[in-house]
Amino acid sequence: MPFPSLKSIQAFEATARHLSFSLAAKELYVSQSAVSHQVKSLEKALGKPLFQRQNNRISLTVYGDALYLVARESFARLKTITDNLSYQSKFKIRVMAQSAIAIDWLARRSVHFQQQHADIEVEIAMAVSDTDFDPFDYDVIVATWPQPDNFKSEAIRKEQWYPVCTPELLATIDLSSPTNLLHHTLFSSENKQDWKMWMKQYRIETIEEAELQLFSNTILATKAALSGLGVALSCDFLCYDLVKQKQLAAIKQWPYDLPWGNFTIHYRENSHLSEQIQIFKNWIIKTSQDERL
Known part of the structure; x- marks a missing residue:
């Protein structure tokens, strides 16, 4: 069979996406009828229904779903190369970073990378969860999230987590035993699970003795420690x-392993x-390996 027209595949991809x-x-x-005509023409050429039409709503068939995965990837790659060609020989890579690493680490360091590699333009976005974006829109993902389809992965380093607080608060803490941290407010970013795992490692049996304040993510808990009113795990x-900068002090004699706390770089x-x-x-x-406390 002759290869379907690019216009019909483009109409199908946009319809499937929306x-x-x-x-x-x-x-x-273009008009809605023009899109519908192009999709019907593609279905006729393939001899397969690509959409189920019912009560003014459409959904992908199994054939449509298979074609959409390939079409979406192909158009994404075409957009990347055409964008790069239009940037006067600069190569543009799109990076999605988990907010925890994006805000206080990657954003400011990427400027140094840009100075060292003037021919590579890096566009950085951030998200709290891997459900907040489509991996197909990015070339690199830096996060603790699982590996997306069609990506390779490499661990950045083995990450160690530990309590942090202001130097002034640290001066008031008796460091002879980890249980003494329970005399202070504990900032938690994992609905108490982070501190529960830390306590389990140091055989502290109950968390009820401690006053905990909850935050939605680790960067917020770390920032809360700057108040001088409690301790976070970072x-x-x-x-x-x-x-x-001596705004926080790391209590590294009491570290622990956070099962989901290792950052990975996923790349297309x-x-x-x-x-x-x-x-x-x-x-x-x-x-990252050069910067270890």
Whole structure:
């Protein structure tokens, strides 16, 4: 059979992404009937239904779902290369970073990477959860999240977590026993699970003795420790600069392993930007390994 027209595949991809003929038409600046005609033409050429149509709503069939996965990836790669060609020979890589590492580590260090590699433009976005974005929109993901489909993964380093507080508060803590931390407010970012695991490691049997204040993520708990009114559990990625600036003190004699606390760099397989992605990946790993408290 002859290869289907690019226009029909484009109409199908936009319709599948929006699950709407009208929204696809709006995006492509054509009429809804034109989009519908292109999709029906593609279905006729393939001899397979791509959408189920019922009560003015559409959904992908198993054939449509299979084609959409490939079409989405192909159009994403086309957009990347055309964007790069239009940036006057600069190579642009799109990076998604978990908020915990993006805010106080990656954002400010990426400026140094940009100075060292003027031909590579790095666009950084951040998210709290891996459900907040589509991996297909990015070339690199830096996070504690699982490996997405069509990505390779490499551990950045083995991360160690430990209590942190202000130097002034640390001066008032009896460091002869970890149980003495329970005399202070504990800032938790994992609904008490982080401190429960820390206590289990040091054979502290109950958490009820401690006053805990809950936060939605680790960066907020770490920032709360700057108040001088309590202790958080943090790591080098989150508090390296704060410790170096003596705004926080790391209590590293009482570390623990957080099962979900190791950061990984996921990068797209078979990308035409493989060389630039490797340069960026190696820079993150080397920079992070050079910065250990």
